[in-house]
Amino acid sequence: MIRNRRGEVAVAYLLILPFVLTYGVLFLWPTLQMVYLSFTDAPLIGAGNWIGLENYIEMFDDRRFWTAVRNTAYFVALTVIPNTLIGLGIAMMVSRLKGWQQSIILAMFFLPYILPVSVVYRIWNWMFNLQFGIMQYPLTAIFGEPTAVFRTQWMFMPAVAFVTIWWTCGFNILLFLSGLRSISSDIYEAAALDNANRWTIFRRITWPLIWPVTALVLTIQLILQLKIFDQVYLFVQGGRPDPSMVMVQYIYSQAFQKNEGGYAAAISVALFIIVIVFSVLQFQFLRARGEK
Amino acid sequence: MSVAENQATAVRPAAAARDERTGKKFDVGGLILTLITVICALLWAFPIYWGVITSLKPESQVIADTVEFLPRTWTIDAYWQVLVNTMIGRWYINSLVTSLGVTAITLVTSALTAYALSQLRFPGRTFLWFLILASFMVPLTALIVNHFILMAQLSLINTWMGVILPQLIHPVVIIVYKNFFDSVPKEYREAAKMDSASEWRIFSRIYLPMNWGVTTALAIVIFIGAWNNFLWPFLAVSRPEMMNVAVGITQVNDAFGVQYARELAGAILAALLVAVLYLIFQRRVTQAIMLSAGIKG
Numbered sequence: 001m002i003r004n005r006r007g008e009v010a011v012a013y014l015l016i017l018p019f020v021l022t023y024g025v026l027f028l029w030p031t032l033q034m035v036y037l038s039f040t041d042a043p044l045i046g047a048g049n050w051i052g053l054e055n056y057i058e059m060f061d062d063r064r065f066w067t068a069v070r071n072t073a074y075f076v077a078l079t080v081i082p083n084t085l086i087g088l089g090i091a092m093m094v095s096r097l098k099g100w101q102q103s104i105i106l107a108m109f110f111l112p113y114i115l116p117v118s119v120v121y122r123i124w125n126w127m128f129n130l131q132f133g134i135m136q137y138p139l140t141a142i143f144g145e146p147t148a149v150f151r152t153q154w155m156f157m158p159a160v161a162f163v164t165i166w167w168t169c170g171f172n173i174l175l176f177l178s179g180l181r182s183i184s185s186d187i188y189e190a191a192a193l194d195n196a197n198r199w200t201i202f203r204r205i206t207w208p209l210i211w212p213v214t215a216l217v218l219t220i221q222l223i224l225q226l227k228i229f230d231q232v233y234l235f236v237q238g239g240r241p242d243p244s245m246v247m248v249q250y251i252y253s254q255a256f257q258k259n260e261g262g263y264a265a266a267i268s269v270a271l272f273i274i275v276i277v278f279s280v281l282q283f284q285f286l287r288a289r290g291e292k
Numbered sequence: 293m294s295v296a297e298n299q300a301t302a303v304r305p306a307a308a309a310r311d312e313r314t315g316k317k318f319d320v321g322g323l324i325l326t327l328i329t330v331i332c333a334l335l336w337a338f339p340i341y342w343g344v345i346t347s348l349k350p351e352s353q354v355i356a357d358t359v360e361f362l363p364r365t366w367t368i369d370a371y372w373q374v375l376v377n378t379m380i381g382r383w384y385i386n387s388l389v390t391s392l393g394v395t396a397i398t399l400v401t402s403a404l405t406a407y408a409l410s411q412l413r414f415p416g417r418t419f420l421w422f423l424i425l426a427s428f429m430v431p432l433t434a435l436i437v438n439h440f441i442l443m444a445q446l447s448l449i450n451t452w453m454g455v456i457l458p459q460l461i462h463p464v465v466i467i468v469y470k471n472f473f474d475s476v477p478k479e480y481r482e483a484a485k486m487d488s489a490s491e492w493r494i495f496s497r498i499y500l501p502m503n504w505g506v507t508t509a510l511a512i513v514i515f516i517g518a519w520n521n522f523l524w525p526f527l528a529v530s531r532p533e534m535m536n537v538a539v540g541i542t543q544v545n546d547a548f549g550v551q552y553a554r555e556l557a558g559a560i561l562a563a564l565l566v567a568v569l570y571l572i573f574q575r576r577v578t579q580a581i582m583l584s585a586g587i588k589g
Contacts, residue, residue, distance in 0.1 A: 111567065114570045
């Protein structure tokens with residue numbers, strides 16, 4: 001029996017070994033290295049000196065760092081809640097349909113989600129093209145002249161947020177759809193017998209019952225959008241990146257363009273902490289509300 | 293007979309009244325809602341349609357003043373130009389190899405670990421499980437600098453391995469597998485134990501085959517994720533011939549200046565494989581996305 005137990009433990013260790021190795025080398029080690037690097041003045045590749053908290057002190061006085069934090073927060077504000085609400089709205093529209101009709105309509109809403117970001121960029125860059133873009137028709141109607149959306153500073157973030165919602169909403173729609181399916185149809189039938197109108201049904205039945213899913217989607221969205229880089233980087237290509245710099249982009253520019261490995265690591269630690277704090281806080285907050 | 297008839301007539305007005313309140317009134321509202329849904333879906337999918345249509349026009353019609361929702365002349369010239377003048381074939385191979393690599397390695401290491409966590413007792417089990425759950429909320433994006441340093445130290449920059457390795461951390465795959473392994477009835481395992489089957493046999497002959505559906509679903513979603521990943525493949529590779537297709541089409545400009553149809557043709561080729569994969573495996577993709585968000589479906 002003891003032999004058997006020992007055998008089981010040996011087998012278990014053998015089975016988890018590949019994972020533990022990859023996890024240790026590619027996750028734990030880089031994380032520890034990141035913290036260590038943030039206390040040095042090392043370039044991207046090569047050794048540096050221990051300089052204590054200097055990178056962090058510099059960071060707090062760095063106006064470009066705070067711009068990056070502000071832009072990231074702005075992007076989060078522009079995307080998280082709208083993306084969640086639009087996802088819920090579309091899911092409610094799609095859930096009314098049945099069978100193959102639902103499949104087709106759902107696929108039309110979902111298809112953008114599986115596109116690579118560079119394809120999304122190419123498509124929307126063409127849609128908004130200053131000379132030939134089809135979006136210039138509505139834009140000209142609104143602003144009176146063709147508008148270079150991604151070259152106009154105040155429009156840049158909202159436009160990227162708009163494209164991001166178009167791109168990623170499919171994911172939210174799927175989650176909401178499965179949530180809506182699990183609400184029993186008896187409740188709706190009872191409400192219909194009571195002559196409740198659509199708005200009342202939504203306020204009193206759908207919204208409270210779908211809240212756990214809404215909470216989940218909000219959390220996932222928040223954490224995802226804090227890590228924004230790809231779209232901002234691609235759409236700003238050929239323009240001035242500084243005014244719309246987001247956090248990951250600032251890490252990228254410090255590490256790979258300015259060769260400031262230590263400082264980039266300090267910003268990475270900041271991002272790391274922000275994401276974790278938000279994950280924990282929001283999880284607690286949403287759970288607390290969900291229990292009421 | 294007459295009683296039954298009486299009952300029927302008594303019921304009918306009530307039913308008719310309910311029809312009036314719910315059924316018929318809802319039909320009008322419902323029809324409008326359906327119409328709105330269809331219009332929204334068409335608008336939503338329009339940019340993709342427009343990209344495809346533009347790529348099938350000759351360049352001279354692309355920059356015409358009028359809006360034409362169908363090409364006057366259909367041509368695949370832009371696609372030929374992309375295939376001949378860029379390294380897109382090479383990029384496709386890079387994307388395929390690295391995405392398949394990420395998928396295969398992630399699935400194997402995760403399934404083995406999940407089996408051990410689910411079925412075996414060993415010291416450190418709880419700690420490992422806690423570590424996996426905790427890493428769920430850690431942003432891998434914050435590790436790009438140190439991943440780059442690590443890959444440079446291992447001389448893996450500009451190699452397939454260098455693209456693959458940092459993409460292997462998917463704690464959610466283990467969580468999903470463990471949930472499914474947990475719900476396999478214990479009797480199977482006990483019966484196999486009686487026949488003194490080894491753990492490997494139990495895993496590969498019972499637990500894995502019983503969960504093929506989950507494996508396919510996870511495989512498709514990991515593959516699509518790796519194919520679409522931009523940031524890391526973009527950082528890990530600087531030589532054009534080692535780029536993934538999603539990176540290559542944005543980083544390498546051909547020497548002929550801006551050609552809209554050609555740009556879009558490249559983009560559509562880059563998305564083609566995953567789009568087809570999605571359309572074939574629509575159900576599985578949907579299921580996998582639910583699974584990875586923590587909803588069993």
